[in-house]
Amino acid sequence: MVARSTRTPERFGLDRLATPIGIALLVTDADGALRALDWDDYGHRMRELLRLHYGAVDLRERSAPVAMKAALSDYFAGNLAQLSSIAWRIAGTPFQQEVWTALAKIPVGTTMSYGALAAKIDKPKAIRAVGHANGSNPISVVLPCHRLIGADGSLVKYGGGLERKRWLLRHEGVEV
Numbered sequence: 001m002v003a004r005s006t007r008t009p010e011r012f013g014l015d016r017l018a019t020p021i022g023i024a025l026l027v028t029d030a031d032g033a034l035r036a037l038d039w040d041d042y043g044h045r046m047r048e049l050l051r052l053h054y055g056a057v058d059l060r061e062r063s064a065p066v067a068m069k070a071a072l073s074d075y076f077a078g079n080l081a082q083l084s085s086i087a088w089r090i091a092g093t094p095f096q097q098e099v100w101t102a103l104a105k106i107p108v109g110t111t112m113s114y115g116a117l118a119a120k121i122d123k124p125k126a127i128r129a130v131g132h133a134n135g136s137n138p139i140s141v142v143l144p145c146h147r148l149i150g151a152d153g154s155l156v157k158y159g160g161g162l163e164r165k166r167w168l169l170r171h172e173g174v175e176v
Helices: 040-054 066-077 080-085 094-103 114-120 127-135 162-171
Strands: 010-019 022-028 034-039 057-061
Touching (some): 022 066, 040 057
């Protein structure tokens, strides 16, 4: 017999923001914290990540906080420091949380290899696990998974597509 969860679904709001690289989907909680940011053409993946992190999710159309949308718009307009003003909250394993917190500390305009990030969190042999956690990052752009590159400097894997990754890095002043 399989036990059924009696847990109430998490309630989140869904909004959209036009950016130079596509329509961003913004998922926020009742407190206005960002829970997910993905791209309209990858909405199915975003919903799957939400399900994996939170279980049942009740996603309803609701405006994201004005300040959040302004900060994101400012970032895309060239004020790169605005991402740090966005309140976010995410669920994940302790290891994922550690990787995502480290991602948030990679400075704008810089990149880091998966191996360097693994070493930075004192798990130098966990390169693949870092890659997997990076790929499960539900808050694209704000938690800058696009700043992770291959050990040889190559652009590798980005959930929103390599063209978006290339654009984001160039936007931040990285030669790619």
